[in-house]
Amino acid sequence: MKNFWYLFAAYSTIWTILWVYIMHLSRKNKELREELRDLQARVERVLTK
């Protein structure tokens, strides 16, 4: 098991970076949905005027 920690570090880093990126995409998706809701509300306000 010599050098096991290098293997552990490499795979932990890979999974951490992929996880962070997927979370980043998920946050962007959430922001888009919020913006869409905001836009829908604005359209409704314009239409009811």
Place this chain on the structure above:
Amino acid sequence: MQMMFASKGRTLHAVIVYFSMLFAMFFVFICAPNEKIQGIVQKIFYFHVSSAITMFFAFFIVFVASIMYLWKRSDWWDAVAFSAAEIGVVFCTLVLITGPIWGRPIWGTWWSWDPTLTLTLVLWLIYVAYLMLRIDIHDPKRARFAAVLGIIGFVDVLLIRWSVEKWRTLHPKPVLIQEGGTTGLTSTMLWIFMFCLGAFLLLFFYLLRERTSITQSRHALEVLRQEIDDLLAR
């Protein structure tokens, strides 16, 4: 109906990616034999080389999509190029981190200013510059500049490939396909590697699909917001 199928297709794609990555880890840690000289640390190879090939593929997509954008001026090609560049930078980061982690016990140093390693760092810097040029602002002028950078940047990918094969560098020569068409891997190592590569490419296509969809939706929202602002201003 079409949206429901698209949503189901996305979920199915995500599930396939998740299980293929899990199986890849299982094969690497449980089934792959330890290499005689390098020992357990050689197992970094399976994800390191898969990340490198996926990165090359991502930058090839940037290259093709940038040419198509300059030719057709279609926002879809621009979104594909931008998304592939971002994902390519993520995979390039994985290559630049896992390489030195493997290099420390094998070479005795974390980093060497060897042509292959240096060119990979330059590649990362080129595409980070590409992303900085774009961020999330949709400006046709910036998109054109970025497309040109995306095309020129691909030359570095060819240089890296050439440096691995032809230059005398510290970086190992290709083991997957050696001169004469033979492979430097045992049959078990080879199929596990092919499985890992397949899982990484599936992950790439999943991320590309999601990122392109986000980029396009953001652009559509910006256009819509501008139209509403114009209507309100009248």
